[in-house]
Amino acid sequence: MSRTEELLAAAAAAPGFMPADEGLALYAAARAVPVPGPLLEIGSWMGKSALYLAAAAHETGRQVVTVDHHRGSEEHQPGWEYHQPELVDAATGQLDTLPSFRATVHPAEDLVVAVVARSETLAPLWSTPLALLFLDGSHTEESARRDQDAWVAKLAVGGTLAVHDVFPDPADGGQAPFGVYTRVLASGDFTELPGTGSLRVLRRDR
Incomplete structure (x- = not known):
């Protein structure tokens, strides 16, 4: 088994909310990016999508x-639909x-750089042009707009x-990611590429 196959198998087996077809579509989109630069994701959860991206980064x-x-x-968070009590840090009482x-x-520690921070805290410090930006952070309207404003440029x-x-x-x-997608497309700066399921893919033209 090649390393790419190993990373994709690890991604498929990892905990998370991304369906396999969407994960493979993300991998394919990252693998096909024609410009130089890193692949950056906003919102990592337990690392499932990071492995799909790592497989493309390796190649x-x-x-x-x-x-x-x-x-x-x-x-x-506690009381919400996707809360997992086993993820709460007993020392802080917070999810971790x-x-x-x-x-x-x-399996991809040489390919993945993890930044533990809020995206809006890191964004002003970031200057390297991105080859791929994957937005999958908090899905409230406020936070989705904040990620869009901080990173798409x-x-x-x-x-x-x-x-x-x-x-x-x-x-x-929820409608917050749909709002990001429609606003970006309406800007006239992007062309939509084929997507899969709830994953939308766009190319920046200008």
């Missing part, structure tokens, strides 16, 4: 940067996904923007 000689505060999104993330990405011309959990029908899911 193309890139690095993956993941940005997450590892305290979980709103839906992961960093240990699980590290265990997941262990850092994508290189010719680079790829991927947005996860885009659901045109509110009955299927």
Whole structure:
């Protein structure tokens, strides 16, 4: 088994919310990016999508940067639908996904750089043009807009923007990622590429 196959198998087996077909579509989009630069994801959870990106990074000689505060999104907090009590740090009483993330990405530690921070804290310090930006952070309207405003402009011309959990029908899911997708497309700076499921893929043209 090649290393790419090993990373993709690890991604498929990892805990997380990304369906296999969308994960493979993300891998393919990252593998096909024609411009230089790193692959950066906003929102890592336990590292499943980072492994899909790492498989592409391995094949193309890139690095993956993941940005997450590892305290979980709103839906992961106590009393919410996706809360997992076993992820609560007894010392702080807060959710902490960093240990699980590290265990997941262990096979790709040479390819993945993890930044433990809020995306809006890191963004002003970041100057390297991105080859790919994957937006999959908190899905409230405020946080989704904040991630868009902070990071989309850092994508290189010719680079790829991927947005996860885009659901045109509110009955299927939250509307914040759909709002990001529609605003970016309406800017006239992007061309939509083929997507899969709730994953939308766009190329920056200018």
